[in-house]
Amino acid sequence: KTPKTPEDRKALMPKLAQIVTTLNADIGVLFAADGERMTLVDEKGRVIDGNTLLAMMAVLHARTHENARIAVPVTAPRMLEPLVSLHGGTVTRTKTDVRDLMGVCANRNGGRLADFAGDSNGGFIFSDLQPSYDAMFALAKLMEMLAVTDMRLSTLADQLPSVHVARAEVRCPWEIKGRVMRVLTKEADSLPEGGDQHVELIDGIKVYQKEDWALVLPDASEPFFHVYAEAGSSDAAQGLLAKYVEKIESLRG
Numbered sequence: 001k002t003p004k005t006p007e008d009r010k011a012l013m014p015k016l017a018q019i020v021t022t023l024n025a026d027i028g029v030l031f032a033a034d035g036e037r038m039t040l041v042d043e044k045g046r047v048i049d050g051n052t053l054l055a056m057m058a059v060l061h062a063r064t065h066e067n068a069r070i071a072v073p074v075t076a077p078r079m080l081e082p083l084v085s086l087h088g089g090t091v092t093r094t095k096t097d098v099r100d101l102m103g104v105c106a107n108r109n110g111g112r113l114a115d116f117a118g119d120s121n122g123g124f125i126f127s128d129l130q131p132s133y134d135a136m137f138a139l140a141k142l143m144e145m146l147a148v149t150d151m152r153l154s155t156l157a158d159q160l161p162s163v164h165v166a167r168a169e170v171r172c173p174w175e176i177k178g179r180v181m182r183v184l185t186k187e188a189d190s191l192p193e194g195g196d197q198h199v200e201l202i203d204g205i206k207v208y209q210k211e212d213w214a215l216v217l218p219d220a221s222e223p224f225f226h227v228y229a230e231a232g233s234s235d236a237a238q239g240l241l242a243k244y245v246e247k248i249e250s251l252r253g
Contacts (some may be wrong), residue, residue, distance in 0.1 A: 029135075169226065
């Protein structure tokens with residue numbers, strides 16, 4: 001039976017990890033979303049997914065492609081830019097909509113903005129093939145890049161910095177979502193220039209506090225907000241997340 005929900009996929013991972021370690025395999029993979037997304041297991045039986053998998057694919061692509069151009073959504077962790085730049089690559093941030101990631105990988109007017117793109121849900125795009133998710137091709141490219149760099153999946157996973165991104169959803173009636181965004185935008189506009197805080201408006205409202213950040217993103221089709229926060233520790237990320245969740249709830253009434 002094909003897993004349809006995140007819960008179904010999560011329930012299958014311990015069994016996959018057991019199979020990988022029992023067979024002394026190098027990689028285990030679970031394909032999902034009709035072959036568009038994947039979750040990995042390394043040779044030690046550890047699940048590789050989410051932002052860790054995204055960072056791994058981005059770093060490998062930068063290491064094996066000269067002047068790599070990589071696109072990720074605004075929700076991706078902050079470590080990607082410095083890790084990719086170490087190998088001469090650049091990172092472009094896009095909206096969270098899949099169509100934006102596909103768009104920067106598509107040929108337009110004889111060029112494209114990125115040759116690789118990915119998100120934290122196991123979806124990856126290689127422009128040389130097509131500007132859309134293809135997990136089977138992504139797995140083939142992963143094995144190729146591991147071979148070129150002579151690395152094992154677990155070695156690369158151990159080299160990556162820890163990521164502390166917290167996420168929540170806050171319900172909010174449609175008629176109030178606009179008011180919440182207007183108030184948050186006004187607050188963002190009032191931040192002093194050149195201080196520790198600055199704002200990014202690629203998608204939603206992303207407020208930086210030095211290296212930490214919080215993102216308030218209204219859902220396009222449902223009456224709620226997605227709220228993300230990243231900080232140097234899990235507790236700090238949860239604290240920053242709670243601050244913006246409470247702010248939305250107070251404005252919602």
